[in-house]
Amino acid sequence: MKKRVILEASEVARLVEKLAADTAGDGKNLEGLAVVGVHNRGVPLAKRLVAAISKRWNVEPELGSLDITLYRDDLSDVASQPQVRGTEINFDISGKRVVLVDDVLYTGRTARAAISELIDFGRPGRIELAVLVDRGHHELPIAADYVAKKIETTPSQMVEVHLKEVDGRDEVLLIGDN
């Protein structure tokens, strides 16, 4: 399968800064902000957003992580045997503006599961979605509030985000033909 690097480390860094700024409303929308990463790569991404926001505007948003394994809609598939990795929401989400963070928005099913799981922890004031890459082909009426980069793809292609914390380097790959 053909693999092509479409975003290099420096571009990923720039996009993370942009996503942090959008999430923070350029410093004007920080009240009650909580940033929650979705396993796997949403978790380090959420950490980077929080670090960038607190560095630039000197406030520390709440940080959490969600493992949506138990909320997936394909749990009964023969092939799926997912490991449960644990969810950490160590703060009260009631009334907060919770920004869910994931690396790629594709079908929207992960976001759907993340919303279902999140509201089992309480009643946030708002739930928003921030993604590094929106590659299209959504299968649910779900859109991201903050998108660092839109990428045109065909359904057979795959987009892989690599992050230093998980993969050893920062880059975005497009896999498949065209």
Added chain:
Amino acid sequence: MNWTRRHLLGLYDLSAEEINTILDTAASFKEVSTRSIKKVPPLRGRVVANLFFEPSTRTRISFELAASRLSADVVNFEKVTSSAVKGETLKDTARNIERMGVDIVVVRHSAPGAPHRLAEVLDASVINAGDGPHEHPTQALLDIFTMREHKDRLEGLTVAIVGDIAHSRVARSNIWGLQKLGAKVILVGPSTLVPGGFRELGVEVTHSLDEVIERCDVINMLRIQLERQEGGLFPSLREYSRMFGLNRERVSKAKEDVLIMHPGPMNRGVEITPQVADGPHSVILEQVENGLAVRMAAMYLVTRGR
């Protein structure tokens, strides 16, 4: 790791890796009980049948609650209200219940191997909730889970199991599980209840708690079955308590961070004094809480096994 088992019948058959997978999964499920909505959806639409041919309120309730927290539906089947008293065989009973669309059968039976026989004839997953004196895997798993939470690792720990080892499924499951994870097991009790033959399993056997108590990281006190005394297996409860009961004085000779465990229900004043049961070393109520997480993990994993 890739979990492949459709049943949880005992710890004897499990590898260290499989035991660790259950414990890791249980750690994730423990968090669910801290949420404002204490329920997750993975077993939505599945049915769990509790088949208890021996009475046990708390184990049954623990399984029932664990199933509810995974969004499964639960039916309870107890011997007193069942056809078992009318002479129906175990196999027929289970097959009948399975036909109602049951996905997981949790079974407790006085006959060793009863869950294993059911696993052979049913399409449903079978979880052993205690088969005679043979195994009680979820109890041992929750014991080990609790030890791991406090001591981080099992390897190198010294665990004493005290009481009626000969008749105890909890002891057997603990022995298999603890040894696989690298802990050292000491069995303690009168020779009538702890026969020396247990040494063949690679454990230490002693008839004096005082001799070994200083070396123990964990002391797991088993319930002494009062009817055993009538069988002449020990002279009197007072004598048993004096030799093998945990009291403050005895605990003061143990390590400062010793964990005291008991699978319940306790005979306060016999195998354990109230001061020790409610004292700083006791993790007895944590065991109950961890039992829920371990049973959630077991039910989740057996439905994933292929």
